[in-house]
Amino acid sequence: MTIEILMPALSPTMTEGTLAKWHTGEGEKVAPGDIIAEIETDKATMEVEAVDGGTLSKILVPEGTAEVQVNQVIAVLLVDDEDSSALDAAVANAAKAKDDRATAEVVKPETQAATTSSSARAEATQPSSTQKPSGDKRMFVSPLARRLAAKAGLNLSLIRGSGPNGRIVKADVDAAVAAPAPARAPAPTKDADFELVPHTAMRKAIARRLTESKQTVPHFYLTVDCQIDQLLETRKELNSRSDAYKISVNDMIIKMCAQALIEVPAANAAWSEEGARYFKSADIAVAVAVPGGLITPIIRGAHGKGLRTISNEMKELVGRAREGKLKPEEYEGGTFSVSNLGMFRIREFAAVINPPQACILAVGAGEKRPVVTDGALGIATVMTCTLSVDHRVVDGAVGAEYLAALRSLIESPLSLML
């Protein structure tokens, strides 16, 4: 007989954790009560004891694996005196369950069009960690508690269970009923007519990722006005030379953002628990609106690419993004993001950082504004850019230095030639 060792829940609310260490190697004997592994959550590290004795035949989740879902099979124990065919079957089963999950995620079209680079990485390249939306998780509720909650109009997902493994029992529902409480679903008002649109995977990913960003990343914002008359002039001239390309203002901003990152490498960064990452390449993620959400295709190494290349690449990526046909490597892993709402005549705005990247540039519309040059009032085409910055990894002075470099490039586009 084989016994599947499952990822334990160290607390009723735990949904995933990191398998920090295996104390027992494959093929080693374990007795009930032996410490076989260490599990880490964001809160604590706990030891996992063997419940049954036998031989730890197969480790399915290696040491150091993060985001291991609770109840995922992490290893297979072979009870003594059994032949190993049972083990093969058990391992095959566990692997099959893994594949099934992977397949399910890849064929889901919404998954491919996930919102931001990192969320996409989590969902598309680590399907075995089953990043199921929490709503799909099995909830443990006693039949009586379920009925009482239904009667009281309570949303069970908002109630914390006090029973074994977080099972919601009568006492929990009674407590929620007694509480004045946010656990109560808001009573639907009669006159508010609405259509309920179920969440797509993309919508859920946007909600989760951006909530996480706004709640955990300390944002600050720097705003600068850039005169773009010269940039527009340059663009016009470049576009007049050939019909083989049509460079947009945005293409030029992508190139300039990349160039500025090379000049101020401290801004080409990402926060991680282990340390600050400073990237060598300027990979610019560009927010593109698609039906039902947005996605960020990436121009890799944009500092080393010509405007024509960037422009053609962008056109091709946007086209496929709108059809939901981007490959994961095309939208995950950028180092800096650009979001441009200029075409909607937005004057200026502040974008939400796309973790783990440290900066995102929000580009407003170019518009004619009165400007004072050398003490004289004049008219110039001005574009306002706002940089949202993760203060954990990029400080105010670095952000300002970056914006100054960017503005200088935008205002004298010929510097790109240097």
Add this chain to the structure above:
Amino acid sequence: MAENNYDMVIVGGGPGGYVAAIRAAQLGMKTVVVESKHLGGICLNWGCIPTKALLRCSEINHLLLNLDMFGFSADNISFDIKKIVKRSRSVAGQLSDGVKHLLKKNKVEVYDGWGRLTGKAGVVAVEKNGKIIVELKGKHVILATGARARALPGMEADGKRIWTYMEAMVPESLPASLLVVGSGAIGVEFASFYRNLGSEVTIVEVLDRVLPVEDEEISKLAAKSFEKQGMTLITSAQVKALKVGSSSVAATIESNGKSNELTFERVIMAVGIVGNVENIGLENTKIKVNRGHITVNEWCETGEPGVYAIGDVVGPPWLAHKASHEGVICVEKIAGVNDVHPLDTSNIPGCTYCQPQVASVGMTEKAAKDAGHKVRVGRFPFAGSGKAVAMGDTEGMVKTVFDAETGELLGAHMIGAEVTEMIQGYGIAKTLETTEAELLHTIFAHPTISETMHESVLNAYGRAIHY
């Protein structure tokens, strides 16, 4: 005296104490039990277990006297009460040895002596023959000293004519006539034992019905059955005086304002239990005692930091399984185990091994109504069970009480053959918080007496098939 330091010192080796000790040892605590008499306590030595051994014998006698209904005949049926008692004692002895072995296996130390709190934090003195033989220091101390029969003033047991359960368990001869004072579980079990062996049995109960903690309908059926067996039941009555003579006891029994004097060969006093709170050093602590029981909170903590109390000494229901469960909860709470919850008293089953047996869990119909529930009640008689008819055990009934609005199983009440073995079905249902729906969907095996449990639920919802 470093070797006398423990994580856990437990005073009392009954079903509360020894279970708590084993659980503590499992959780890695260095544990010691102090027991002055028998490991296993009253339950194992002078209660639950030896009485079951006795009742088994009296049931066999009953069966032998009714062989004809099964197509048998036998002459000269007889029994030797001394052998019956001997068997009962050997059963108790065997199991007490078993507890000793279990404690040893779990590396729990045992001191034979009388444990007493000294007033020094966590220190329990162990006395033997009036001398302190050792002092044990525990990070935690659990008092599990149990309880004993309550005595009525002027009617104290003398061990000869007036018995408590102790003497009633080891009779040297069968009394021709017997008065049982009190009709709780202990009283009616002895009444059944002696009646089935042939004694003339009279039960006096101060309340208006026998087995007064049970549902009224169950009490009524039990009374009917007891009377059919030839017992005399006097309810709403009090024994005012007992006069012990050379070969009998004269009892003054008052009921409906009238006083009667009746004579019995023996009397069993079964009028309740008081906690063993004396001579255990409580006066040296901040522990409070209320009406003969130690006051504790839901985690069995007393008023003295680090000292806990479990089981009969903290109060009713005086049941071994309640003591054991409290012991486990108390120890797990101390050890910081996840998901420990206070004892849910509404889920403690109660069993009485009279004939017919009685078992229940949760609220009676009246208690449910008094608590404000709108109830749905189901009933099913054993006469409707094919298995019960085949076994010749048609006397019995299962009653279920549901909350009409939520379908919560509030209580279950059973009388009849084997009901003490079956009540756990409802106990699990209650612990898992099933509603009527899960019970209705459960497939009960046919033919079993347990089908009556299903039919009772069906009946509560107007769906009984065989009734």
